[in-house]
């Protein structure tokens with residue numbers, strides 16, 4: 048069998064041709080068979096399932112084949128809804144579940160009462176559009192948004208959406224409204240159709256926006272609105288790096304907070320500006336959610352092997368490769384929503400330890416020897432492809448200066464990964480790591496956070512000096528269950544390896560969490576899995592220490 052498949056694989060074109068010929072042959076042979084009696088009696092029954100009576104009399108006309116078609120289709124919808132629930136995707140795919148429940152209830156009604164079978168068959172026309180919609184999704188998963196195939200498919204998609212989905216649904220709605228007075232249970236069908244119409248119109252809007260009107264994350268418009276937003280609230284520089292526009296405020300959060308705090312004192316014009324800014328934030332969030340504005344993954348962001356830890360003594364685990372379950376899930380494309388998620392990473396630490404330089408070295412391959420304090424926060428998006436699955440990190444650069452800490456700490460919430468940076472030439476910055484950890488964990492679930500301690504400016508310390516501080520750092524890393532790294536943003540030493548390791552471990556954790564969703568979840572279970580180099584008792588003790596330090600227990 049394997050040998051046959053490998054031969055077929057090497058000649059895909061000829062293989063398709065052979066199968067096409069086989070189907071053609073079967074078709075010809077079937078045509079030679081005598082025509083069944085029932086077909087001779089009624090041409091429409093055999094040749095045309097839907098036309099013309101079914102189209103005109105949706106309520107009571109149907110053929111045996113159309114009844115069979117509705118049975119088969121209902122079976123499909125039941126199977127698909129069951130699959131969504133059993134695989135633990137009910138919450139993430141709630142729209143599909145609502146859609147499927149409406150379809151199943153309407154179709155079951157038809158099958159039991161033998162009414163509206165024609166309507167059900169007509170409704171199946173919308174599935175023609177599912178072909179192009181699915182192709183679009185597959186191409187997005189393959190990161191082929193810029194391919195000619197995606198471009199062609201996006202127009203085809205709109206065409207089939209209008210011709211088959213919208214027209215069919217509107218025709219059915221029109222039919223029900225037009226014949227409402229005499230139709231059986233017309234109100235039930237009308238309500239179902241209205242609900243589905245609203246859903247497909249919203250989806251159509253999202254589709255148009257994603258494929259035809261994408262917004263650039265750093266478009267001049269974003270800058271314009273940021274300036275306007277800041278001017279409106281008299282907070283011109285508080286969110287941005289000195290002298291430089293870097294990023295739009297975090298989706299929907301900051302602008303709305305400011306709005307709540309200050310709306311009473313604003314003039315009408317300022318209110319309008321601020322609302323526009325908040326609206327923009329919401330749009331960016333929506334775009335981010337659908338991953339429609341993110342650039343394709345760069346070739347040098349592809350991770351096929353698990354990057355190794357820096358020091359075995361302080362590592363989440365010392366395994367040479369990704370967890371087998373994760374590898375299998377990726378191969379079988381069972382990673383659920385992981386490919387669409389963005390993991391939040393916060394980088395904290397004393398002022399001027401080199402947080403900004405670290406992020407800039409990785410994201411822009413740049414290094415600035417002039418110190419510019421981060422005012423508030425800044426962030427970068429980095430896209431990876433891990434084991435063939437897209438995966439994104441949102442890297443938050445926070446201010447180390449005390450006076451900006453209150454602004455920066457409002458952005459700590461929701462972090463999956465906390466990176467605490469210290470300067471390897473400054474022992475005090477290592478001593479402050481515990482304080483930074485405590486601050487970061489106040490805003491997050493201590494058992495769910497992955498923690499890294501990073502020694503920066505490695506190029507500045509002599510081997511003897513470095514080895515002394517490394518001993519202290521390793522000890523601390525073990526105590527707080529963190530993975531330890533040392534880097535130099537000036538030379539680039541270990542920077543890429545470090546972020547690749549962060550991305551890989553975050554990805555692994557997300558996939559494991561996705562796989563475990565349906566199973567019982569232990570407290571700190573996912574994190575404990577990451578800490579297999581520590582024994583169980585130690586891990587439990589350390590997690591409780593961390594919880595205590597995070598002020599949660």
Ligand SMILES: Nc1nc2c(ncn2[C@@H]2O[C@H](COP(=O)(O)OP(=O)(O)OP(=O)(O)O)[C@@H](O)[C@H]2O)c(=O)[nH]1
Pocket residue numbers: 397398399400401402403404405415416417418419420421422445446447448503504505506507534535536537538
């Ligand atoms: N030699 C050397 N200098 C570095 C390195 N990383 C950062 N620096 C320098 O350290 C200073 C501070 O760097 P930043 O990255 O701005 O520090 P930061 O932690 O972001 O500072 P805050 O914004 O105050 O939090 C700058 O002058 C950098 O040039 C490094 O790896 N080697």
